[in-house]
Amino acid sequence: xxxxxxxxxxxxxxxxxxxxxxxxxxxxxxxxxxxxxxxxxxxxxxxxxxxxxxxxxxxxxxxxxxxxxxxxxxxxxxxxxxxxxxxxxxxxxxxxxxxxxxxxxxxxxxxxxxxxxxxxxxxxxxxxxxxxxxxxxxxxxxxxxxxxxxxxxxxxxxxxxxxxxxxxxxxxxxxx
Amino acid sequence: xxxxxxxxxxxxxxxxxxxxxxxxxxxxxxxxxxxxxxxxxxxxxxxxxxxxxxxxxxxxxxxxxxxxxxxxxxxxxxxxxxxxxxxxxxxxxxxxxxxxxxxxxxxxxxxxxxxxxxxxxxxxxxxxxxxxxxxxxxxxxxxxxxxxxxxxxxxxxxxxxxxxxxxxxxxxxxxxxxxxxxxxxxxxxxxxxxxxxxxxxxxxxxxxxxxxxxxxxxxxxxxxxxxxxxxxxxxxxxxxxxxxxxxxxxx
Amino acid sequence: xxxxxxxxxxxxxxxxxxxxxxxxxxxxxxxxxxxxxxxxxxxxxxxxxxxxxxxxxxxxxxxxxxxxxxxxxxxxxxxxxxxxxxxxxxxxxxxxxxxxxxxxxxxxxxxxxxxxxxxxxxxxxxxxxxxxxxxxxxxxxxxxxxxxxxxxxxxxxxxxxxxxxxxxxxxxxxxxxxxxxxxxxxxxxxxxxxxxxxxxxxxxxxxxxxxxxxxxxxxxxxxxxxxxxxxxxxxxxxxxxxxxxxxxxxxxxxxxxxxxxxxxxxxxxxxxxxxxxxxxxxxxxxxxxxxxxxxxxxxxxxxxxxxxxxxxxxxxxxxxxxxxxxxxxxxxxxxxxxxxxxxxxxxxxxxxxxx
Numbered sequence: 001x002x003x004x005x006x007x008x009x010x011x012x013x014x015x016x017x018x019x020x021x022x023x024x025x026x027x028x029x030x031x032x033x034x035x036x037x038x039x040x041x042x043x044x045x046x047x048x049x050x051x052x053x054x055x056x057x058x059x060x061x062x063x064x065x066x067x068x069x070x071x072x073x074x075x076x077x078x079x080x081x082x083x084x085x086x087x088x089x090x091x092x093x094x095x096x097x098x099x100x101x102x103x104x105x106x107x108x109x110x111x112x113x114x115x116x117x118x119x120x121x122x123x124x125x126x127x128x129x130x131x132x133x134x135x136x137x138x139x140x141x142x143x144x145x146x147x148x149x150x151x152x153x154x155x156x157x158x159x160x161x162x163x164x165x166x167x168x169x170x171x172x173x174x175x176x
Numbered sequence: 177x178x179x180x181x182x183x184x185x186x187x188x189x190x191x192x193x194x195x196x197x198x199x200x201x202x203x204x205x206x207x208x209x210x211x212x213x214x215x216x217x218x219x220x221x222x223x224x225x226x227x228x229x230x231x232x233x234x235x236x237x238x239x240x241x242x243x244x245x246x247x248x249x250x251x252x253x254x255x256x257x258x259x260x261x262x263x264x265x266x267x268x269x270x271x272x273x274x275x276x277x278x279x280x281x282x283x284x285x286x287x288x289x290x291x292x293x294x295x296x297x298x299x300x301x302x303x304x305x306x307x308x309x310x311x312x313x314x315x316x317x318x319x320x321x322x323x324x325x326x327x328x329x330x331x332x333x334x335x336x337x338x339x340x341x342x343x344x345x346x347x348x349x350x351x352x353x354x355x356x357x358x359x360x361x362x363x364x365x366x367x368x369x370x371x372x373x374x375x376x377x378x379x380x381x382x383x384x385x386x387x388x389x390x391x392x393x394x395x396x397x398x399x400x401x402x403x404x405x406x407x408x409x410x411x412x413x414x415x416x417x418x419x420x421x422x423x424x425x426x427x
Numbered sequence: 428x429x430x431x432x433x434x435x436x437x438x439x440x441x442x443x444x445x446x447x448x449x450x451x452x453x454x455x456x457x458x459x460x461x462x463x464x465x466x467x468x469x470x471x472x473x474x475x476x477x478x479x480x481x482x483x484x485x486x487x488x489x490x491x492x493x494x495x496x497x498x499x500x501x502x503x504x505x506x507x508x509x510x511x512x513x514x515x516x517x518x519x520x521x522x523x524x525x526x527x528x529x530x531x532x533x534x535x536x537x538x539x540x541x542x543x544x545x546x547x548x549x550x551x552x553x554x555x556x557x558x559x560x561x562x563x564x565x566x567x568x569x570x571x572x573x574x575x576x577x578x579x580x581x582x583x584x585x586x587x588x589x590x591x592x593x594x595x596x597x598x599x600x601x602x603x604x605x606x607x608x609x610x611x612x613x614x615x616x617x618x619x620x621x622x623x624x625x626x627x628x629x630x631x632x633x634x635x636x637x638x639x640x641x642x643x644x645x646x647x648x649x650x651x652x653x654x655x656x657x658x659x660x661x662x663x664x665x666x667x668x669x670x671x672x673x674x675x676x677x678x679x680x681x682x683x684x685x686x687x688x689x690x691x692x693x694x695x696x697x698x699x700x701x702x703x704x705x706x707x708x709x710x711x712x713x714x715x716x717x718x719x720x721x722x723x724x725x726x727x728x729x730x731x732x733x734x735x736x737x738x739x740x741x742x743x744x745x746x747x748x749x750x751x752x753x754x755x756x757x758x759x760x761x762x763x764x765x766x767x768x769x770x771x772x773x774x775x776x777x778x779x780x781x782x
Contacts, residue, residue: 020604023433027606035433035604060693061768062603062686153432187635218628220497232637238626240496241639243519246489249481253493254626256451256477257501261628279489282482 001056003139004064008049008081009073009094014128017154018071019050021132024150025141026054034062047076054141069139071131073114075099090138092131110134112176118169126169133173142174183207185216189233196389196396199227199295201353203234205363206264206293209370210237219262220254222247224276226268227301245276248283251290262373264291270300273309273333280335287344287378287420291369294335297386298407305391309333312410317391336383336416343421346378350413352385354400358413378420385411431606436574436596437462439607440530443575444502445470446609447582448617449528451477451501453490455509458542459598460532463504474614484509488516488529495525496638497627498619500582504530507548508539517591518557522640524624524655526585528578529563529593532601535763543763544597546687549740552595553714560652562659564592565713566668567684571605577711579610584666586622588658595713597736599686599765659715667720668711673699674724677706679778682721682745683734684710687766691734694771705775713741718748725749730778734771735759 005022009015016037026033036051051064068089072078078093078100085091087106096115112134114127123130136142151166182188185207193199210216216237223231225244232239242250247265255263272280272294283290299317300306306319310332314323339348347369351362362384369380385407387399394402434442441463444452452471454464464480471478481487487503494501505513510531520527533548535541552565564584566577574596581592619625626636642648673695674680683691688709698705708724710717725731730753733742739757746755758774760766 020433023604027431027433033433033606036599037602059605059689060696061690062605063599063690063765063767065767065769216629217631220626220628222493229641232639236635238629238636239638240493240626241523241637241641242492243489243515246485246492246516249486249489250493250496252479252486253451253453253490253495253501254497255493256479256490257494257497257499258627261497278482279486282486 002068003054003141004066004068004086005052005054005071005135006049006064006067006069006081006084007052007071008047008077009128011048013048013073014125015048015073016050018128018132019052020154021129021150022052022054022135022141024153025136025147026052028146028149029054029141029143031055032057032059034059036062047074049077069135071135073097073127073131092135094127094131096127110138112173114173117172117176121168121172123165123169123172126165129166129169130173130176133170134176136170137174183211185210185236187234187236191234192230193227194390196387196399197227198297198353198384198386201359202293202295202362202384202386203231205353205359205366206266207235208363209367212367213370213374215262215370218260219264220258222251222254222263222265224265224267224271226271228266228268228295229302231266245271245274246279247271247276248279248288248290248292252283252286252288255288255290259289262291262370264293264370266293267295268301269294269296269298269308269310273335277333281338281342284339284342284345284379284381287346289373289376289378290380291373292379292381293366294381294383295386296335296383296411297388298332299388299391301388301391305388310335312406332410334411336381339381340416342417344378345381345417346372346420347380347382347415348417349381349415350383350385350411352403352408352413354385354387354403383411385413431608433604434571434607435462435602435604436568436571437532437601438466439571439575440578440594440596441466442470443578443609444528444582445474445476446612446614447500447579448615449476449500449502449582450616451479451490451494451499453479453481453487453494453501453503455481455484455487455505457484457506457509459534459601460504460506460530462601463530463532475616484512485516488513488520491527491529492516492520492523492525495520495527496523496625498622498625500526500586500617502528502530504532506532506534507536507545510548510551514557517563518559518561519640520591521561521563522559523638524589525591525638526582526589527591528581528585529591531593531595533595533597535761541763542598544599544686544736544765545761545763546595546597546685546736547738547740547761548595549713549735549737552593553716553744561655562590562714564588564590564662565595566592567595567711567713568600569685569688569709571600571603571607574600575607575609588662590658595685597686663715666712667715667717669717669720669724670709670711671720671724672707674706674708675727676704677727678704678729679732679775680706680708680725680728681732681734681771681775682708682710682741684713684741687734687736690766690768691771693768694775697768697772698775703775710741716744716748721745721748725753729753731755732774732778733757734766736764736766737761
């Protein structure tokens with residue numbers, strides 16, 4: 001089993017952080033993982049994306065051009081990547097921020113108003129985590145013990161107080 | 177009279193310098209200071225590209241031959257790896273003030289705890305007498321056959337004056353070795369530079385106004401006279417900086 | 428072994444250097460190697476080492492020269508344009524027989540080029556790094572774990588053979604995170620205790636040591652160079668490294684190194700799934716190049732395909748290794764574009780990969 005996640009949005013939306021969380025969930029679930037960011041001028045406020053592979057087998061290319069799971073948090077990324085999702089794959093779209101539609105019927109699209117949900121629930125800035133929750137649920141990487149361990153690992157010690165809020169966001173996403 | 181022997185810190189090798197060149201005197205002064213401080217066993221010298229390129233054969237302490245201009249960087253590497261050892265560089269004007277300007281300035285700004293012996297004879301000696309960064313206005317060299325024209329070739333670099341502006345510099349002093357009184361002052365300056373290193377005071381540099389009779393086309397005596405009448409007026413002797421702002425280890 | 432954690436390739440390399448006893452690091456900022464400097468600036472002061480940001484790449488490599496000359500394990504890292512600046516210093520280091528480690532996280536060129544992954548420094552690093560008759564050891568890791576493992580190997584081999592060793596990486600390997608584990612060693616900064624040649628103060632116990640690359644007598648210089656090349660021959664005979672997969676029955680053997688080998692491996696796996704007889708050969712040492720391993724891996728092959736992130740540089744060594752005994756084709760992207768596994772697969776099919 002191999003999941004190839006491509007996460008995309010603007011810099012500052014927590015795309016790389018969400019990718020790191022997915023990678024650690026994979027690692028603690030005993031799988032092979034790789035995490036590859038886009039880097040360079042894009043880091044400075046432009047579009048940002050991140051490839052995460054979670055697999056039972058050793059990973060070849062860490063660069064994902066045709067994701068099995070796509071997460072998008074802005075319209076340019078939606079337009080750019082929705083056509084690249086593998087047939088039978090899934091797309092997780094922040095419908096508060098993405099204005100678009102697709103005629104693809106060979107993939108499953110989850111339109112989740114993640115930013116709206118975050119704002120309504122006092123979880124401002126955690127739309128990325130809400131979407132990640134949904135991804136974990138739909139891909140079956142949803143062992144809560146593993147997820148909590150991964151979350152504790154990726155949240156920097158300085159922000160440890162945000163652990164509960166992140167957990168809440170994850171669960172909100174899982175139930176969305 | 178004290179017994180006039182070869183300092184232990186100099187090897188028995190025959191110095192290749194031209195008659196009347198003051199490199200030999202400066203080598204001796206450095207070696208005497210090393211002897212008197214008893215630090216030969218724990219000193220590493222770095223020699224440049226220039227006439228003193230083979231100084232590694234003349235000093236008895238461990239020696240490293242650097243590429244052109246990079247001696248302060250090489251010395252930095254030695255010192256950072258061995259903070260309790262003594263490290264000095266021995267550099268000419270082309271090496272230190274032209275190709276190696278950046279390394280000189282930045283070793284100084286870091287307050288790198290090394291000692292630099294800077295030989296200023298206003299010429300590239302080894303390659304046959306081309307214009308140096310310190311060549312005086314009007315001075316004839318192989319590459320300024322009509323005299324250094326400052327409108328074309330710019331002005332001489334005044335190293336001690338520049339270093340006097342840098343916080344990390346513990347000592348910047350200009351001396352010469354044209355007569356016994358000045359030789360004694362030069363030795364005192366070199367000693368002070370090594371003492372500052374011992375006390376981890378920062379970067380110390382002693383600029384020695386020197387001769388190059390061969391390339392100047394002069395007799396040794398005429399060359400000494402030129403230092404006095406032409407060089408010292410442009411490059412006044414004296415202490416330009418004494419005491420670094422940085423003094424981390426002491427505080 | 429501690430629990431595996433995810434680290435960026437650049438950071439794993441930096442941590443591994445510390446664990447290998449690298450006491451001093453001298454660097455100058457350049458993308459995409461920045462994480463190495465950033466990581467070491469945090470860690471070095473805590474383990475009794477030195478991190479120094481030099482005024483230039485030129486100064487940094489000369490600090491390495493001095494530090495290595497005093498017998499201390501030290502390292503510098505840079506990316507392509509910075510390596511060109513270090514070239515002179517590397518020649519001196521080789522000429523003075525000093526061990527050190529130099530990292531090149533390659534970016535696209537020539538000139539300022541770009542900052543995305545590239546392998547366009549292959550010729551420079553393996554053939555014409557700087558003036559004079561010399562080589563450096565070159566390792567090409569293909570994973571974050573190898574970034575860590577090879578830096579330790581590079582330090583050991585550099586010491587043993589008294590020569591500079593380089594790691595040729597790229598932005599993809601440097602920036603990606605993968606699980607990595609380090610040998611559980613006590614961190615101990617190196618000293619010169621087993622380097623009797625080091626210029627670190629003779630303590631009155633020996634004749635003075637001289638670190639030098641100047642030999643004005645031609646015979647003396649020739650003897651020095653010949654002695655050095657004998658060591659190179661020993662390396663060629665005994666220390667080449669490569670990984671071969673599915674080569675025994677392969678009609679086409681794909682040759683790629685570093686991160687490109689990861690991409691090529693994906694294509695080869697996909698080809699095998701389709702029943703195509705394709706093998707994968709990955710040189711791990713780029714100098715010395717694993718010639719005999721490649722000859723062995725391609726002995727049953729009809730064709731060879733070299734894949735690189737350049738216009739084709741390693742392909743010269745591939746052709747030389749097999750003495751042009753079979754066709755060697757090339758697929759590559761350059762300028763910072765990563766060859767897609769699907770495109771490599773297409774190239775394999777175009778070459779007539781048979782079931």
